Amino acid sequence: MIKAWAAFEAGGELKPFEYDPGPLGAHDVEIEVEYCGICHSDLSMINNEWAMTTYPLVPGHEVAGRISAVGAHVSKFKVGDRVGLGWHSAYCNDCQTCLEGDHNLCSDVHHTIVGRHGGFADKVRAQATAVVALPDNLPSETAGPLFCGGITVFNPIVQFDVKPTARVGVIGIGGLGHLAVKFLSAWGCEVTAFTSSEAKRTEALSLGAHKTIDSTDKNAIRGAKDYFDMVISTVNVELNWGAYISTLRPKGRLHFVGALLEPVKVNILALMDQQRSISSSPVGSPAVIGQMLEFAARHDIQPQVEVFAMDEVNKAIDRLENGSPRYRVVLKR
Structure with missing residues (x-):
């Protein structure tokens, strides 16, 4: 039996829960959970905001732990290996996107x-x-959030071949944004943080940002006209996207990684005139996650966490939902 914490209704408190996972699949592994991050996606699932939650729900998709069992056909791991698990737990491995290495886009x-x-939970299972x-040299305590928050902001760096000489703006310095600043700075980019908080401005500079812009100051944003190669939005609220598009250089890109549910209102001519573009991306493939982890270990990039x-x-959930954590919340088993 696996011992876990589960929500039994939308918005309900999590309570102790046990379930029998059945026999371990031939291509699966079982992970003994040591740490698990709490992400806003967990809150959305607990509250059934996306209308796809089934209860009881055991949240948690930022896992760091050790392999406790391997399926009969698994050769890449052995018991005791330190591993992580993110938003995806299995792929078809046969479709064209999987065969091309884009497992994260598997239908x-x-x-x-x-x-x-x-x-x-004490254990979780997934396809190897x-x-x-x-x-x-990557601590388990801080590794979990890299498997969702970290890869979400690292993936576009790889997918769009961001150059080390690029000028990149980051909107929002929170759970995603603080990692974006760290990764982009270590990548070699000139990083500008857009934030409305004086405290966040100071912290963004300490995280590696070279500049900051007050996102509530229209004149400051106008002053960055035609400046950025890419602006990454990590927020989930509607903003004046036209103002941010105006800060892009020719062929510049406004890229969304925050789960914005509102329609994005833009003037197509503002894109067309300078061949600018708008894009978005999900978490990365296992190969890109591996690349991110190696880069993070090499440059000592770790999320800032509060551990419960x-x-x-x-x-811990209340802290994330109603507090102001700096910047990721992690559970320790």
């Missing part, structure tokens, strides 16, 4: 907490393809 992808139980080994005991899960 038959299985999400770790959609229709299956996640990492707020979706599990990635942790570098020796697993049995303090409801307190």
Whole structure:
């Protein structure tokens, strides 16, 4: 039996829950959870904001732990290996996107907490393809959030071949944004943080940003006209996107990684005139996650975390939902 914490209704507190996972699949692994991050996606699933939650729900898709069992056909891992698991738990491995290495775009992808139980538990299971080994010098305590928040902001750097000489703006310095600043700065980019908070401005500079712009100051944004190669939005609220588009250089890109539910209102001529573009991306493939982990270990990039005991899960959720954590919340089993 796997012992876990589960929500039994939309918005409900998490309570102790046990379930029998059945026999381990031949291509699967079982992970003994040591740490698991709490992401805003977990909150959305707990509250059924996306209308795809089934209860009881065991959240948790930022897992760091050790392999406790391997399926009969698994050769890439052995018991005791330190690994992580993110938003995806399985792929078809046969479609064209999987064969091209873009497993994260598989049309038959299985999400770790959609229709299956996640990492707020002593153990969690996943297809071995979706599990990635942790570098020796990357601490497990901070590794979990890299498997969702980290890869979400790292993936576009790879997908759009961001140059080390690029000028990149980051909108929002929070759970995603603080990692974007760290990765882009280490990548070699000139990084500008857009933020409305004086405290966040100071912190963004300490995280590696070279400049900051007050996002509430229209004149300051106008002053960055035609400046950026890319602007990455990590927020989930509607902003004046036209103002940010105006800060892009010719062929510049406004890229969304924050889960914005409102329609994006833009003037197509503002894009067309300078061949600018708008794009978005999900988490990365296992190969890109591995690349991110290696880069993070090499440059000592770790998310800033607040750690709670697993049995303090409801307190931790309240901290994320109603507090101002700096910047990711992690459960320790």
